[in-house]
Amino acid sequence: MPRRQAIQPVITEPPQPELFLNRELGALEFNVRVLAQARDPGIPLLERLRYLSIVASNLDEFFEVRVAMLKQRHQFGSAAPGPDGIASGELLSRIREGVLDLTRAQYAAWQEELGPALTAENIHFLTHKQWSSRQRRWLQGYFENEVLPVLSPLGLDPAHPFPRILNKTLNIAVVLQGRDAFGHEGHMALVRAPRSLPRIIRIPNEVSGEGDHFVFLAELLQAFADLMFPGFKVAGAYQFRVTRNSELIVEEEVDNLARALTEELVGRGYARPVRLEIGNDCPQSIVSMLISNFELEETDVYRCDGPVNIIRLGLVYDEIERPELKFPRFTPSIPAAFGPVKKRLFDTLSQRDILLHHPYESFNAVIDLLREAVQDPDVLAIKQTLYRAGKDTPLVDLLVEAARNGKDVTVVIELRARFDEEANIRLAERLQEAGVQVVYGVVGFKTHAKMMLIVRRENSHLRRYVHLSTGNYHQSNSRLYTDIGLMTADPEIGEDLHKVFQQLSGLGPTISLKRLLHSPFTLYKSVVAKIEREAEHARHGRPARIVAKLNALNEAHVIEALYAAAQAGVEIDLIVRGACTLRPGIVGGSERIRVRSIVGRFLEHSRVYWFGNDGQPEIYCASADWMERNLMRRIEVAFPILDPALAKRVYDETLANYLADNTQAWLLDSQGRYTRATPGEQPPHSAQETLLANLSASIAPSSPRGEGTAASH
Structure with a gap:
């Protein structure tokens, strides 16, 4: 179908920058307002948890679309300032400042407010340090029977180059010490969590007693990393997540829009990275390695004081039968x-x-x-x-x-x-x-x-x-x-x-x-x-x-x-x-x-x-x-x-x-x-x-x- 000419505004003179706020910064401000709902004690607790998850989801889309497009235009020198007059380089810096503030507030809400409030209601998200011996035994059995068989840990060496990492997937970088069966020195391995695995695991009541007890899959992968690499000593395991450009570009002069779009969808999950989320405990040497392989910059890294896939917290809403919350x-x-x-x-x-x-x-x-x-x-x-x-x-x-x-x-x-x-x-x-x-x-x-x-x-x-x-x-x-x-x-x-x-x-x-x-x-x-x-x-x-x-x-x-x-x-x-x-x-x-x-x-x-x-x-x-x-x-x-x-x-x-x-x-x-x-x-x-x-x-x-x-x- 040929393109028609749309009605365009009649431009009489350039906009006055002082009269306009910035769209991208306004989008971040919206998420500040959503996060305020998560921190509002007057809102039912499980709804607050969903608001926290929604902020994370909104940030994903913000990077996948708005930041990705801005970075691409900035890179090619085609990012003309909007009506607000903010140059693309300055805008990217201000976006980073805003996201850092929002991320810190997001994890503070989880660590200092929502987590303790959930615990008070006998709803627990347990780290490996909090597992009882009985819980650990059950979780190890779950890991060996349900998780380990579908994993494909990848050691990084000249024969196993850095793999393609799918958009927004959970990954663990593992530091190894020792030699494998072929005499090769272990240094680094990556574990990609297949999408078929649940990101949050409920521990049965017969194991944990009354209440609701959950563990993040990331916590499980870190705690039992040694079971994935027998014969090696695990010196560290660090979760990370990469966000990629998800805006699809389809040429206007195409013979079949559905076919062209289908072809574009194939590569969406592996498009250019725009953000790297990584745990607070990750050493800088690992961060630098990931930055290099994803062709990112230090300013694209966002440290997380908790699970990098905090968006998954919203999944437990339907799992918890607590109408009063x-x-x-x-x-x-x-x-x-x-x-x-x-x-x-x-x-x-x-x-x-x-x-x-x-x-x-x-x-x-x-x-x-x-x-x-x-x-x-x-x-x-x-x-x-x-x-x-x-x-x-x-x-x-x-x-x-x-x-x-x-x-x-x-x-x-x-x-x-x-x-x-x-x-x-x-x-x-x-x-x-x-x-x-x-x-x-x-x-x-x-x-x-x-x-x-x-x-x-x-x-x-x-x-x-x-x-x-x-x-x-x-x-x-x-x-x-x-x-x-x-x-x-x-x-x-x-x-x-x-x-x-x-x-x-x-x-x-x-x-x-x-x-x-x-x-x-x-x-x-x-x-x-x-x-x-x-x-x-x-x-x-x-x-x-x-x-x-x-x-x-x-x-x-x-x-x-x-x-x-x-x-x-x-x-x-x-x-x-x-x-x-x-x-x-x-x-x-x-x-x-x-x-x-x-x-x-x-x-x-x-x-x-x-x-x-x-x-x-x-x-x-x-x-x-x-x-x-x-x-x-x-x-x-x-x-x-x-x-x-x-x-x-x-x-x-x-x-x-x-x-x-x-x-x-x-x-x-x-x-x-x-x-x-x-x-x-x-x-x-x-x-x-x-x-x-x-x-x-x-x-x-x-x-x-x-x-x-x-x-x-």
């Missing part, structure tokens, strides 16, 4: 629009729109809509986008069933959804085998829009039913992420969506839409125009206000438009979960702009734009953040909430409610620092807890496999 479990409600009497969704939607607010309201409503379409003989066609779908979603089974029922089914699958590429290729193959028409979107533009279109014959005409969302068609995420979904039979929205699908699948020309805002064509221009309209209202003395809820904000020209609007008198409130490069509170520039971030039990994911418009407010929900990539390089859709009652509900629940939050909100200042909001003299108000209480069907103590935390960026 988890968030109370809740049951999502069925939207009131469905009524007490079971009606066909098509009948309901022909009369009114339906709004869904996840996770408080059930995602099953979306599945029910598709199931009804699959089973209805009057439904002729189903079109849907899939960006991330998850492993066991019933949506895929229903799409397969629809195709087998003779319906025309078209699915736009984004193969380049980061870290879901392989799963999406398999998904595409399964759908194609069932007769579904699969489209891979547009080369050069990720299809990030979340949309479903159902075409149904009613009497003598065709009617379109639509589902649009701010989040993915991913059932598991719908219990962890906050998102807004809209079901509607509005003819103009249906016609717009038909045109978007036609453009994605049929090489169509630039389209004109009546209701939807469409990236990379009209969304950017429309957002800027609506911001400028508010500024014009303010200049004429009319009420002017903008409220937006986003995951991230970094598009320089949108930010400049917000500054100009604030200077004209527009009051602006921004709820930005992650990185925000706008500086609020600059004297003479952005005093009227306030920025807050909410970090709570659920990952804030819904995007909502509200413009006051002199008493005739407009509100849009969208798949797009106000980021350069979303506005310029992705297929995105923003959809209006036309029903006044539903529009008020979206404003109240996703904007006003969050602006009132004084317990989970963090306030951004002009220097890029976040300060946690406190109730002060006001009653405590948590936006998420309020929605749980008002929207969910019930809240009860958590089961062993209850819902947990989501704070990934």
Whole structure:
């Protein structure tokens, strides 16, 4: 599919660096806020453990993508400063400082706070020095029977060169003394932990008694290193982990995107290293050897005061049956629009729109809509986008069933959804085998829009039913992420969506839409125009206000438009979960702009734009953040909430409610620092807890496999 020219911003003059914060440093600041959740004694203990694991996971992706790209551009001299004006060399230094601080705080939280708190609750993560003789015997037996047979220790010598180390895998560097059977002097060996081995081992209660007792695999490999090298004396065993560039590059001029991406995936795990994590106890001589073999620098090394794979702590959440140490479990409600009497969704939607607010309201409503379409003989066609779908979603089974029922089914699958590429290729193959028409979107533009279109014959005409969302068609995420979904039979929205699908699948020309805002064509221009309209209202003395809820904000020209609007008198409130490069509170520039971030039990994911418009407010929900990539390089859709009652509900629940939050909100200042909001003299108000209480069907103590935390960026 040939690449189309996207709408580009009109650049009038270079951005002023002093007006912008840095995106990468903002991403690190987000993880500081997530780590604060892990250190908050008011949060259930096992949830705090998951927050700690999430910080480690977020840092992995940060290095795999953001740092990797920055280092690559810096190396080749192509890393032009962003709007903030920070040169790439300086930025890499500041990133290292920030990561060192975050890593130290992360391990301090584990060693000084979470570890002792877990021990007090009879949950133990044992080092080899803490094993009883009985535990040691059991662990040695486990090692000899379950671990040792699948290991392939590798001695390093001229015949055994340094091996390829897979991205983010656990490894042990072992220092040996003695000679092998061939008379060769032992010096160094590497042990790679196969991915088939569990990273955390539970010791049975009959061995350890009451409570939960766990041991990291790394601890096991270090403690029994001598069993892997009989005849040698083990002088030391040190764990390490390497992080590699994981950004896939696929040329735009390819004949088959799926095949090209599959070929790229083969080498992802062995791409260029960007970070080396290693235990605090590792001698510098070993570190230098690893640096040399990975072709890294000393500044790429991060010492860990504990297990290098601390991310694995999150695995025990489901293993520990302690409901009192988890968030109370809740049951999502069925939207009131469905009524007490079971009606066909098509009948309901022909009369009114339906709004869904996840996770408080059930995602099953979306599945029910598709199931009804699959089973209805009057439904002729189903079109849907899939960006991330998850492993066991019933949506895929229903799409397969629809195709087998003779319906025309078209699915736009984004193969380049980061870290879901392989799963999406398999998904595409399964759908194609069932007769579904699969489209891979547009080369050069990720299809990030979340949309479903159902075409149904009613009497003598065709009617379109639509589902649009701010989040993915991913059932598991719908219990962890906050998102807004809209079901509607509005003819103009249906016609717009038909045109978007036609453009994605049929090489169509630039389209004109009546209701939807469409990236990379009209969304950017429309957002800027609506911001400028508010500024014009303010200049004429009319009420002017903008409220937006986003995951991230970094598009320089949108930010400049917000500054100009604030200077004209527009009051602006921004709820930005992650990185925000706008500086609020600059004297003479952005005093009227306030920025807050909410970090709570659920990952804030819904995007909502509200413009006051002199008493005739407009509100849009969208798949797009106000980021350069979303506005310029992705297929995105923003959809209006036309029903006044539903529009008020979206404003109240996703904007006003969050602006009132004084317990989970963090306030951004002009220097890029976040300060946690406190109730002060006001009653405590948590936006998420309020929605749980008002929207969910019930809240009860958590089961062993209850819902947990989501704070990934």
